Amino acid sequence: MCMAIPGKVLSVSKGKAMVEFLGQKKEADCSLMPCKPGEYVVVNAGFVVEKVPEKEAKESIELFKNGKC
């Protein structure tokens, strides 16, 4: 299976974002791609590399929770 799960940005401070993935919080470097609380992002190797539209992000999180991807 191959899919990067989007996370929701909870807070941003000094180029670091706190991102929640399926209930787990992780810090990510968002100096590359500045983001705001409430946005959904993909994190790769500790960097925010993509923003995902909310609707698409929620759909893919549901797919993942249901074991469909």
Add this chain to the structure above:
Amino acid sequence: MENAESVFLKYSFPCAQVLLDKGQISKEEYEKLKGAAISGGSVERETLERMFTAAIRRLKAVFGKDYWTPESVREYFISHHNHFIDEGEGEYARAPGYFKRMCKVHKAKVISRKGNALTVEFDGQTKPVVGLLLKDAKPGDTVTVHLGFAIEKI
């Protein structure tokens, strides 16, 4: 020295985060891949074939028994990989749109560099990507991009 392992690793490493998030590889295995990718090295072929089963399957589908050469691996990622995504092969059949966009390998022009961040241009848009795997890229270079990472100069 370039070999099939090192070319395969640099193109597939950005996808290792997905394998880690899904629990298909351990944190230790991930860190080993990351260390090798960042230093321009490689890991054993057996390890890559075990972890990246889908890419290996597609590589074999294109090149048959000649799949494990640096030329075949590079040509797969640059010229064939996106076609499998467009066709919805394997897991791509159910993948959301944003993920299919990220998974494609793009040829991009480097616009600027700031530390580990590169700004590149492809499909008429500029986009920031991680430059960890490509420390010597400079403005004007043409590079390949995969899952938010700059991969190599072409």
